[in-house]
Amino acid sequence: MLSKIPLKGVPLSDISHKWAPGEPNNLNDDENCVYLTPNGAIGDINCWIPKPYVCYKKNDENQVLNECGTTDNAYSMDEISGSCYKFHGTPRTYSRAFMTCAAEGGYLSIINSEAEANYIRKLFARNPASSMIGPFYKDVAYLGFNDWSEHGDWLTIHDETLEKAGYAKWSTGEPNNKTNEFCGGVYRSGLLLDLHCDSVHAFICEKSPGSLLWD
Ligand SMILES: [Ca+2]
Numbered sequence: 001m002l003s004k005i006p007l008k009g010v011p012l013s014d015i016s017h018k019w020a021p022g023e024p025n026n027l028n029d030d031e032n033c034v035y036l037t038p039n040g041a042i043g044d045i046n047c048w049i050p051k052p053y054v055c056y057k058k059n060d061e062n063q064v065l066n067e068c069g070t071t072d073n074a075y076s077m078d079e080i081s082g083s084c085y086k087f088h089g090t091p092r093t094y095s096r097a098f099m100t101c102a103a104e105g106g107y108l109s110i111i112n113s114e115a116e117a118n119y120i121r122k123l124f125a126r127n128p129a130s131s132m133i134g135p136f137y138k139d140v141a142y143l144g145f146n147d148w149s150e151h152g153d154w155l156t157i158h159d160e161t162l163e164k165a166g167y168a169k170w171s172t173g174e175p176n177n178k179t180n181e182f183c184g185g186v187y188r189s190g191l192l193l194d195l196h197c198d199s200v201h202a203f204i205c206e207k208s209p210g211s212l213l214w215d
């Protein structure tokens, strides 16, 4: 099972590794992440247990920042909004999607105008359902607004109401808070809906070209 976790798409069986004694044991049928021991052996562990972690980045002086201020060429610039966007077709829960965008130097996208909604529609068109792998609903993506049922209003992750942000076009019947749907998303149509935060969905990151990730 572990060998199928597609972090970079390389199966563990292709990577030199040594399991710690008794591992992997998938304790309580709930160990889907890997830890490293001081002697270099690995084991499987529950992903919710906080641990120190190590990041890796190649020291490559030939790496050039693109117009979006990143080496990640999956970000594309919308000349009208002046922002850059990346459509993530690998689905994540809302909190994971939020963290992923932050790690890329961006944030879960916020639609600020009808023109920007247009660009979101274009992003969907470039990412048809057939391009995404896995059993999840492929006609929606998470965006940067939510209502944790705490403040009773939908706010962007930059703390503005949708109206103040500039775009508040809900799809017919939405938000319907069907099953504790506190997180914001968008249909291929560009219209908004509320989604269950623990469900995995595609998501869209937005990034200002000026925010350099590797400063
Ligand atoms: Ca284990």
Ligand SMILES: [Ca+2]
Pocket: 081, 083, 109, 110, 111, 112, 116, 206
């Ligand atoms: Ca925006």
Ligand SMILES: [Ca+2]
Pocket: 174, 175, 176, 177, 178, 181, 193, 194, 195
């Ligand atoms: Ca809904």
